[in-house]
Amino acid sequence: MAKPKLLKEVLKNLFSKPATIQYPREPTPVEPDFRGRHYADLRKCIGCSLCAIECPAKAITMTKIPPQYAEKVKKNPRKIYPVVNYLKCIFCYRCVTVCPTQAYTTTNEYKLASFGKITSEELSLKTLAE
Amino acid sequence: MTVSKIVEIPIVAEIPVGPQHPAIHEPIMLKIYVEGEEVVKVEINTGYNHRGIEKLCEKNSFYKDIFIVSRVCGICNTVHGDCYVRAVEQILDIDPPRRAKYLRTLAMELERIHSHMIINAIMAEIIGYDTLFMLIMRDREMVMKAKEILTGGRVLADYMMVGGVRRDIDEVKRDKILSILDKIEPRVKYYMKLFEEDVTIEKRLRGIGRIKPDEVLKFSLVGPTARGSSIKTDARVEDKYDAYDEVPFNVIVRDEGDSWARMMVRWEETIESINMSRYILNHLPKDGNPVPDERRLPRRFPPGESFTRAEAPRGELTYYIKSDGKPNPYRVKIRTPSFNNIINSGFVYLGHTLADVPVILTSFDPCISCMERVIVIDLKNQTKKIVPFKYISLGRV
Amino acid sequence: MSEERKEVEVPEELEFAKEYIEKSYLMKPNRIVIEIKPEKIREFLTQLSKTLEDRGKKFYLSTIAGTDLIDKNVIQLDYHLIILPPGQGIVVRTYLPRDNPRIDSILDLIPGAFSGECETYDLLGIVFEGNKYLKRGFFVPIDITEKNIFPLRKDSGV
Numbered sequence: 307m308a309k310p311k312l313l314k315e316v317l318k319n320l321f322s323k324p325a326t327i328q329y330p331r332e333p334t335p336v337e338p339d340f341r342g343r344h345y346a347d348l349r350k351c352i353g354c355s356l357c358a359i360e361c362p363a364k365a366i367t368m369t370k371i372p373p374q375y376a377e378k379v380k381k382n383p384r385k386i387y388p389v390v391n392y393l394k395c396i397f398c399y400r401c402v403t404v405c406p407t408q409a410y411t412t413t414n415e416y417k418l419a420s421f422g423k424i425t426s427e428e429l430s431l432k433t434l435a436e
Numbered sequence: 437m438t439v440s441k442i443v444e445i446p447i448v449a450e451i452p453v454g455p456q457h458p459a460i461h462e463p464i465m466l467k468i469y470v471e472g473e474e475v476v477k478v479e480i481n482t483g484y485n486h487r488g489i490e491k492l493c494e495k496n497s498f499y500k501d502i503f504i505v506s507r508v509c510g511i512c513n514t515v516h517g518d519c520y521v522r523a524v525e526q527i528l529d530i531d532p533p534r535r536a537k538y539l540r541t542l543a544m545e546l547e548r549i550h551s552h553m554i555i556n557a558i559m560a561e562i563i564g565y566d567t568l569f570m571l572i573m574r575d576r577e578m579v580m581k582a583k584e585i586l587t588g589g590r591v592l593a594d595y596m597m598v599g600g601v602r603r604d605i606d607e608v609k610r611d612k613i614l615s616i617l618d619k620i621e622p623r624v625k626y627y628m629k630l631f632e633e634d635v636t637i638e639k640r641l642r643g644i645g646r647i648k649p650d651e652v653l654k655f656s657l658v659g660p661t662a663r664g665s666s667i668k669t670d671a672r673v674e675d676k677y678d679a680y681d682e683v684p685f686n687v688i689v690r691d692e693g694d695s696w697a698r699m700m701v702r703w704e705e706t707i708e709s710i711n712m713s714r715y716i717l718n719h720l721p722k723d724g725n726p727v728p729d730e731r732r733l734p735r736r737f738p739p740g741e742s743f744t745r746a747e748a749p750r751g752e753l754t755y756y757i758k759s760d761g762k763p764n765p766y767r768v769k770i771r772t773p774s775f776n777n778i779i780n781s782g783f784v785y786l787g788h789t790l791a792d793v794p795v796i797l798t799s800f801d802p803c804i805s806c807m808e809r810v811i812v813i814d815l816k817n818q819t820k821k822i823v824p825f826k827y828i829s830l831g832r833v
Numbered sequence: 834m835s836e837e838r839k840e841v842e843v844p845e846e847l848e849f850a851k852e853y854i855e856k857s858y859l860m861k862p863n864r865i866v867i868e869i870k871p872e873k874i875r876e877f878l879t880q881l882s883k884t885l886e887d888r889g890k891k892f893y894l895s896t897i898a899g900t901d902l903i904d905k906n907v908i909q910l911d912y913h914l915i916i917l918p919p920g921q922g923i924v925v926r927t928y929l930p931r932d933n934p935r936i937d938s939i940l941d942l943i944p945g946a947f948s949g950e951c952e953t954y955d956l957l958g959i960v961f962e963g964n965k966y967l968k969r970g971f972f973v974p975i976d977i978t979e980k981n982i983f984p985l986r987k988d989s990g991v
Contacts, residue, residue, distance in 0.1 A: 312630065315571065337585055339603075341588045341589050398594040399602075406731055653892075656895070743860055743924070769900075771896040771898075771949075775948055779947065780947055
């Protein structure tokens with residue numbers, strides 16, 4: 307019986323460090339421009355709804371700005387802002403590239419598993435809070 | 437009572453290698469009729485994975501369809517996007533700059549490398565060689581990292597847009613991808629030598645599933661299946677789309693025609709792809725911005741039709757688009773390579789034993805979600821008609 | 834708006850078929866389209882394979898595509914062929930009446946048409962006579978085949 311050729315490789319791997327990364331105890335290396343969580347910056351948004359029209363997955367809904375922030379947005383005549391539903395989003399970034407004022411902030415956050423519905427509502431409203 | 441006829445029915449057992457089975461990795465049903473250990477007849481049943489993409493494309497605009505069409509298949513998503521975008525550009529008469537063509541070719545070649553590595557790993561797993569499966573998958577992670585540096589996503593690279601690509605590449609990223617390619621090349625050469633010389637692989641793969649050259653043309657088999665049986669056909673050479681008229685490469689053809697030849701064609705194509713990617717990265721032209729401004733793309737589409745082909749890792753992919761002046765397309769017809777390779781190939785299994793069926797099916801590179809995309813609603817299982825033997829003996833079948 | 838189509842001359846390999854070609858024009862990028870009556874498709878394909886064999890070339894059937902043109906009340910059926918070695922694409926196009934689309938099957942000449950014919954029957958309702966493997970549940974799920982709808986027609990309501 308012939309000796310299998312893989313024997314040398316197997317013996318070498320027996321004494322070296324395993325290649326698995328013990329996620330979630332260690333973080334996996336991710337590029338800084340990976341397509342992760344994105345949200346609208348309300349200081350630049352003008353409420354044109356182009357992102358909601360162009361989304362292929364229909365994941366963006368336009369909702370009214372709550373009344374306590376209504377004076378802070380002067381550029382937004384209809385007083386609506388986009389809310390991204392992350393459970394429907396496919397992260398294609400069509401909304402980011404088609405926005406006329408480039409109002410979306412992008413991050414490389416990918417840990418988005420959750421039990422309930424997660425949206426970008428708090429992140430967008432926090433940009434107005436300061 | 438005199439007996440006028442005696443009908444003898446040999447024991448032909450029907451074995452459904454059904455949609456959920458540990459031997460094959462895809463939701464397809466092969467009804468195999470077996471006499472002893474030898475396969476006598478094969479029926480292929482499909483329809484477990486419909487998603488209705490052709491009808492869905494008629495309800496959305498041309499630009500949204502780029503993202504919908506990329507999700508036909510997870511492994512060959514850049515090629516679907518590229519073929520669709522080229523068909524739309526033919527209708528609009530737009531020619532993208534040369535730098536954009538080179539970047540598109542780079543994304544498609546990186547995808548070809550990781551797709552060939554995964555099908556060889558699956559073949560190793562099916563014949564029982566789990567160690568080799570794990571080693572190939574560990575090296576494939578480096579290629580996924582290179583794709584993430586280039587496009588922004590590991591598997592789904594939404595990289596194609598009408599008029600160019602969506603991201604540009606600078607010097608730092610280019611050097612990172614070149615160093616990854618330098619690390620991959622000796623590993624791929626080691627695996628290729630292993631497939632040529634190892635005893636286990638030779639006994640399981642050589643002589644299984646032999647196809648003659650004129651059968652390949654009559655049954656319209658495409659891709660490495662055809663190139664492993666001495667038919668020289670490659671859509672990159674025939675159509676010369678994107679940057680393939682300026683990047684030098686060879687078309688790999690093998691003469692044996694069995695499963696071993698098909699896997700060796702894929703390893704040699706991987707080496708060719710690594711050389712092509714290196715050539716592209718060292719010779720990127722600098723004429724113009726490859727990223728079009730997505731806010732200024734045309735909204736009106738003239739009526740017309742076009743037919744484009746591309747060379748996916750599994751074979752030849754064709755798109756036919758017809759538009760009639762509205763912002764939605766009138767008809768989008770997609771024909772993926774797995775469609776021809778799997779459904780038309782019921783004749784290859786005859787005469788082999790039952791244990792060879794997964795080996796032959798995997799050597800065709802099945803990608804079932806590529807294969808069925810025609811009308812939506814929800815996933816439902818087909819009903820099977822199982823006829824017990826007593827009906828055959830009573831003559832009621 | 835009607836499309837502009839450039840009329841082209843038939844290439845020399847297809848000179849034998851001049852008697853039943855009605856129109857020929859160009860589809861982008863550089864594929865030649867030939868329009869034929871539906872009854873002559875089998876003759877055309879047998880003569881094409883014989884002519885190409887004399888010159889040492891081969892061909893294969895790449896795609897069968899059907900489109901529902903509801904305004905003109907016809908169904909358009911395309912056979913896309915690729916001729917090796919140069920890789921030139923040819924499209925053979927016929928029009929079938931919409932209320933009774935029947936055409937002869939080419940399964941005995943080219944067994945590779947099995948998948949294309951079964952899919953086109955299941956989705957558009959074109960009956961290929963002579964193909965005994967046609968069945969309704971090939972791709973389409975059961976709740977639509979029960980209502981006897983062909984999904985890709987424009988008036989199907991899906």
